[in-house]
Structures are given as C-alpha cells and as structure tokens.
Amino acid sequence: MSQPRILRIYLHPPILHLAQAGKLGFLNRMRGLLEARGWQIEIRRSGPPARAEAPSLPGYALFNMEKPTHARALTFRLAYHYPFWRLERIAERWRWPVALARFEPGEIDPGMAGDFATRLRHRVLPGPEPQSGGHVLIPLQGRIRKERSFQTMSPVRMVEAVARTGRASIVTLHPKETCDAGDHAALQSLADRFPNLSIGGDTARLLRDCAFVATQNSAVAFDGYILGKPAVLFGQSDFHHIALNVADLGTAEALARAPDHRPDFAAYLHWFLRRTSLDMMAPDADARLLAAMKKGGWPV
Secondary structure (H helix, E strand, C coil), rough: CCCCCEEEEECCCCCCHHHCCCCHHHCCCCCCCCHHHEEEEEEEEECCCHHHHHHCCCEEEECCCCCCCCCCCCEECCCCCEEEEEEEEECCCHHHHHHHHHHHHHHHCHHHHHHHHHHHHHHCCCCCCCCCCCCEEEEEECCCCCCCCCCCCCHHHHHHHHHHHHHHHHHECCCCCCCCCHHHHHHHHHHHHCCEEECCCCCCHHHHHCEEEEEECHHHHHHHHHHHCCEEEEEEECCCCCEEEEEHHHHHHHHHHHHHCCCCHHHHHHHHHHHCCCCCCCCCCHHHHHHHHCCCCCCC
C-alpha cells in the first residue's frame, strides 16, 4: 500500500530541542532533501505513548538511537564524532552493515589516512601526545551485574577477568548511567580482592596514557583508536574489526595480546568514518544521505 510522504521524527531532549531550533545539521540536511521532493516533516517528542502510536500512523518515522517501531521506520545515530552519522533499519550497532563488512587496510591510502587521523585527533581529542602507560582502562556502561545477549560475560565478570592479569586496572563509570548499591558493592568487593584494581577517575585523562582499553563495546574504545590505544572487546560492536575480540580469541589470549597489539589505526578510522558512514562534510553528502534513505525503504 502506498504511503503519504510524511516523516515524523521522534526525539528525546536535548536533541529534541536542538532539532526544533533548527540546530541539528544532519536533520536539517535530511529535511531539505525531503521537502524538495514534496515530503512533510514533523518533529515529535519520543516516549512510550508516541512509540506505541507510530506504527498506526500513515507515512514514515525516524528515531534517534532507538529501535524502529515498524518497517517504515529508521533510526539514526552519531558515528561517535561529528560530522559522521549512521542511518539504519535496526538499532543494534553490532548488526549494522558496517559491523558485518570486511575491513581491508591495504585498500586505504596510508598518507590520506594518516592525515585524516591526525586532524581528527587534534579536533576531537586535543592535548598532549598520548603515552603508553601501564594501566588498563575499563570504562563501564550500564547494567553491570547483568550479562546481556551481545556480551560474553557481565561487566562485573569482565572487570574480574582483567584484574586477574595482575596489571594495574582502573574502572570508570558511565556518566549517564546509574549504579545501584548492589553494583557499587560488587565493584568494591573486587577492589578489596585485587590490590591492582581501583575504581573511579577521569576517563579522558586515563585513556590518554593507558596501555589498552578493556570494555564491552563502549565508545571510549573507539576514542582509544584515535589515540592509538588497542582495545579488548567483551561484547559485540560496530567497531570490532581491529579489536581483540574475546568471543573469537577467549579472555586470556585477548588480554595477553593487548599490550603489543598495533593494528593500522589510521586506515581503520578513515575506512570507518570516511568510507562507511554518512560524512555530512563530504562533497557527495546529499547523494550518500539519499542513498541511505532509499536503502532504508523510503521513496526518495
């Protein structure tokens, strides 16, 4: 059945307020492309009632970092740093096309990649040259005592596995997640058992001088790539290609390899951001965005 060319964009604050004020470049570009083709655009506040109603409404829908509610809906998400974005049919990052794609560093021009990676680091992570220190940074996310479907073990068990190596290990908590009393008790119990383990600190500062990052799939590990830091991933991710993946190698081997792991970070950053994402500063940004909408099933 043909659908009217109406797009409802469902957002939560603060991105809702940015979009309503016309200050979100990605959505401004999308709006311009669609309105030029006769579409009507509505911006709505997301939430359980709005999401429940969305499938019954005519037209199409767009969500931010939320699961699409029906076949005519897509989700969009920042690809870790501006001006790079993803527009996808599903919300799970580890199931996106980029996660399933094969990274071939030999196909990337090393000079171009090096220049790009250097500019990116100076822009998004300015500061002194990163050093290779002795500690492992373990940035936690949410639900730290629960093992979820995309994880090889719970975050608390991950922390224990890293601490067992005997290497100085520092756990930091996600600023937007809430840990309850049981979570804090579990972490403190580990800190009491392992003198090489400490809890808390400035994640950005600790990242700059760590030996490597151990995480489920935190964006901190992606920032680590920008600083030349290896990553051990205990969960599925969209940026797994140059990491040491526990699901593939096992915990002990992945952690043992990490201090000396030196993939081609620059080539990967160029491939992941410039080649596979929607680069809104690229000369062909409009064509890329239109192609992504068409691939998502929208009649553009």
